[in-house]
Amino acid sequence: xxxxxxxxxxxSKSFGANVVLRDIDFTVRxxxxxxxxxxxxxxxxxxxxxxxxLETPTSGEVVFHGDNVAARGVNPTVYRSKVxxxxxxxNLFNNMTxxxxxxxxQRKVLKREAEAARQNAMQYLExxxxxxxxxxxxxxxxxxxxxxxxxxxALAMDPEVLxxxxxxxxxxxxxxxxxLTVMQDLARRGMTMLVVTHEMAFAREVSNHVVFMxxxxxxxxxxxxxxxxxxxxxxxxxxxxxxxGA
Amino acid sequence: xxxxxxLGSDMARLWAAHSPKYLxxxxxxxxxxxxxxxIGCLIGFLCGVLNTIPYTRQxxxxxxxxxxxxxxxxxxxxxxxxxxxxxxxxxxxxxGLPYFTDGAVAFKGISGIWVAxxxxxxxxxxxxxxxxxxxxxxxxxxGQTEGAKAIGMNHVQTMTAVILPQALRNIxxxxxxxxxxxxxxxxxxxxIGFIEFFAQHRNIVGVNNMFFPSASIEMIGYLTMTLTxxxxxxWAEKRMDGDANFELVQEDALTLSAGTYSHPxxxxxxxxxxxxxxxxxxxx
Ligand SMILES: Nc1ncnc2c1ncn2[C@@H]1O[C@H](COP(=O)(O)OP(=O)(O)O)[C@@H](O)[C@H]1O
Ligand SMILES: [Mg+2]
Numbered sequence: 001x002x003x004x005x006x007x008x009x010x011x012s013k014s015f016g017a018n019v020v021l022r023d024i025d026f027t028v029r030x031x032x033x034x035x036x037x038x039x040x041x042x043x044x045x046x047x048x049x050x051x052x053x054l055e056t057p058t059s060g061e062v063v064f065h066g067d068n069v070a071a072r073g074v075n076p077t078v079y080r081s082k083v084x085x086x087x088x089x090x091n092l093f094n095n096m097t098x099x100x101x102x103x104x105x106q107r108k109v110l111k112r113e114a115e116a117a118r119q120n121a122m123q124y125l126e127x128x129x130x131x132x133x134x135x136x137x138x139x140x141x142x143x144x145x146x147x148x149x150x151x152x153x154a155l156a157m158d159p160e161v162l163x164x165x166x167x168x169x170x171x172x173x174x175x176x177x178x179x180l181t182v183m184q185d186l187a188r189r190g191m192t193m194l195v196v197t198h199e200m201a202f203a204r205e206v207s208n209h210v211v212f213m214x215x216x217x218x219x220x221x222x223x224x225x226x227x228x229x230x231x232x233x234x235x236x237x238x239x240x241x242x243x244x245g246a
Numbered sequence: 247x248x249x250x251x252x253l254g255s256d257m258a259r260l261w262a263a264h265s266p267k268y269l270x271x272x273x274x275x276x277x278x279x280x281x282x283x284x285i286g287c288l289i290g291f292l293c294g295v296l297n298t299i300p301y302t303r304q305x306x307x308x309x310x311x312x313x314x315x316x317x318x319x320x321x322x323x324x325x326x327x328x329x330x331x332x333x334x335x336x337x338x339x340x341x342g343l344p345y346f347t348d349g350a351v352a353f354k355g356i357s358g359i360w361v362a363x364x365x366x367x368x369x370x371x372x373x374x375x376x377x378x379x380x381x382x383x384x385x386x387x388x389g390q391t392e393g394a395k396a397i398g399m400n401h402v403q404t405m406t407a408v409i410l411p412q413a414l415r416n417i418x419x420x421x422x423x424x425x426x427x428x429x430x431x432x433x434x435x436x437x438i439g440f441i442e443f444f445a446q447h448r449n450i451v452g453v454n455n456m457f458f459p460s461a462s463i464e465m466i467g468y469l470t471m472t473l474t475x476x477x478x479x480x481w482a483e484k485r486m487d488g489d490a491n492f493e494l495v496q497e498d499a500l501t502l503s504a505g506t507y508s509h510p511x512x513x514x515x516x517x518x519x520x521x522x523x524x525x526x527x528x529x530x
Binding site for chain 1: 302304389390392393394395396397398399400403407408411412415488491492493494495
């Protein structure tokens, strides 16, 4: 299987009369680390949520290994279990320990045995440095720790691609690093990732493809070096200038 | 003071003569109140869940219609049972069933009275709990539902594993209220002949006219039951909250430090672990 994992084709989304995404097209291949940047309100979150079918696209296709999962009548749960999502606000299950957060999906959705689920969860919790905290509850963790658990929870489902929606935006500045380190480590291990972020250093150094969105369209995309050093679109230039010297 | 001593001895006499009756009343009151609260909570949870099944405009018409209908029915149920006296409902159901079936089906004998009482108190509690549960469910932040959806959990799995346990915790105070209300208000079931604690008072004073001493015994009895209930519920709430602290499971020192870069002076993660594993020697 060397074909693309995900293809977004002519995807549009409106909320009532408000057109948020217009004719979005792009492809995610195995091992790709794609970052999506762009001003607030440009539709980045909506795009990720459409890809994960948390929102129903108004038109267009989300093609996963050749099948349009956005078609009417397709049950999204199996597909969602193969596409992990990490949210800005962590969205951990507050009634469960760290370990249970990482096993509940494996048990209920993938029907894994308790012990197999536990071992798999432990492997990823170790990877994100949260193994010592398996008995803690989300309320007892710092933001950075919560986000690392959320990453382990997504990884424990053994997804083919991981979506990140501004995973560090809700964190205190001193905690951003620990989460980015984990993500960089994932990229190095070959995880396919689609990351909405305002961390330009991450976009430039870790991703191999950068998509710049503005007003619901892809205004420009390309390799990081090209997009950051020689942006073609004036809107890209204007957007990037805000990050210079910051 | 004399009066109090008098009261004490009257109560002692009553208790000596009738304690099995009082205790039977206590037993029946507690069984009915606890069972009805449990069943009522189940009804409340069922209604609360049915009432919060999400639907969007994209869903097929039959599904939307069915969900709308369910909401209307639950609403009607809540309004009817919250809006009429429980004593009247008991009479209504107890005599209504034989009336409509020409006596073919009726609540016969002691067990019939139990069934009717349990039914009435349960559906009453359910009507109150339905609203509490709905509130409990919508108070859980939608982010957790999305987190569950994002790992492929369906609505039922999300509800049972994530939302309802938290909703249950949030509405424990209301469940406690309902239990205490039920301990007291099951007394109206005397109207259909249910033998609970207060009914026994009526039976006993009917013979000996010792109204006040018996009422005093009842006061003490009810307070003992309700205070015990409140105490147990508080304890249950504490248990549900879990430990305030957690144990670090530390297999080795490296696991603990791996990935924890919460020190700004170490710079960005992109300039790597340089000082991480030198055991601090580099610093002095
Ligand atoms: N559920 C919704 N209903 C209505 N409008 C929405 C909804 N979600 C997002 N929007 C609108 O879509 C636009 C894009 O939002 P979003 O995708 O969150 O942007 P970004 O993540 O790039 O900041 C915004 O104008 C926002 O108001
Ligand atoms: Mg956003």
